[in-house]
Amino acid sequence: MSAKVVILDYGSGNLRSAQRALERVGADVTVTSDTQAAENADGLVVPGVGAFQACMTGLRKIGGEKVIASRVAAGRPVLGVCVGMQILFSRGVEFGHQTDGCGQWPGAVVRLDAPVIPHMGWNTVDAPEGTQLFRGLDPDTRFYFVHSYAAQQWEGDPGARLTWATHTVPFLAAVEDGALSATQFHPEKSGDAGAALLTNWVKELG
Numbered sequence: 001m002s003a004k005v006v007i008l009d010y011g012s013g014n015l016r017s018a019q020r021a022l023e024r025v026g027a028d029v030t031v032t033s034d035t036q037a038a039e040n041a042d043g044l045v046v047p048g049v050g051a052f053q054a055c056m057t058g059l060r061k062i063g064g065e066k067v068i069a070s071r072v073a074a075g076r077p078v079l080g081v082c083v084g085m086q087i088l089f090s091r092g093v094e095f096g097h098q099t100d101g102c103g104q105w106p107g108a109v110v111r112l113d114a115p116v117i118p119h120m121g122w123n124t125v126d127a128p129e130g131t132q133l134f135r136g137l138d139p140d141t142r143f144y145f146v147h148s149y150a151a152q153q154w155e156g157d158p159g160a161r162l163t164w165a166t167h168t169v170p171f172l173a174a175v176e177d178g179a180l181s182a183t184q185f186h187p188e189k190s191g192d193a194g195a196a197l198l199t200n201w202v203k204e205l206g
């Protein structure tokens with residue numbers, strides 16, 4: 001039986017491309033703002049594009065932060081993508097304004113200190129030993145990024161598996177922390193590399 005995956009629709013993100021990418025790797029995908037469905041799915045994907053503050057506003061409107069917290073507490077898989085990764089941290093700082101995030105991980109998401117912003121295009125990542133998301137992928141594999149902000153240090157569980165990338169400065173490209181995983185890049189826009197990563201995630205849902 002296919003793993004049942006809910007993509008959380010809280011008014012942010014290119015939901016259809018994420019849906020197609022997950023269906024391509026064999027998941028049974030529903031796009032919905034129904035928190036009960038999100039709670040009960042085998043896997044929950046939290047997308048996000050645009051501003052941290054706008055994403056948190058949309059997420060709170062449907063109680064999405066509570067669903068994420070409940071699933072993580074129960075050890076049920078959640079995957080954050082792009083700003084959907086950023087909002088898992090305690091706070092985001094944009095234009096001098098601080099917004100509270102979901103607080104699953106301590107620390108702040110801040111603007112990249114780089115001459116060219118946003119960081120847009122294909123980039124390699126440095127995945128750790130024992131990674132499940134990047135299993136079987138060549139170290140030279142490139143993923144597609146579009147962002148101006150990122151988490152640039154890790155203050156969470158020292159046992160979490162951290163994947164780094166560099167755009168003038170190092171930043172977190174992915175985190176695997178028990179049931180909670182996230183990528184700063186867009187797997188759904190990363191072609192075969194993204195499909196391989198999503199396949200690895202979906203395989204773990206069984």
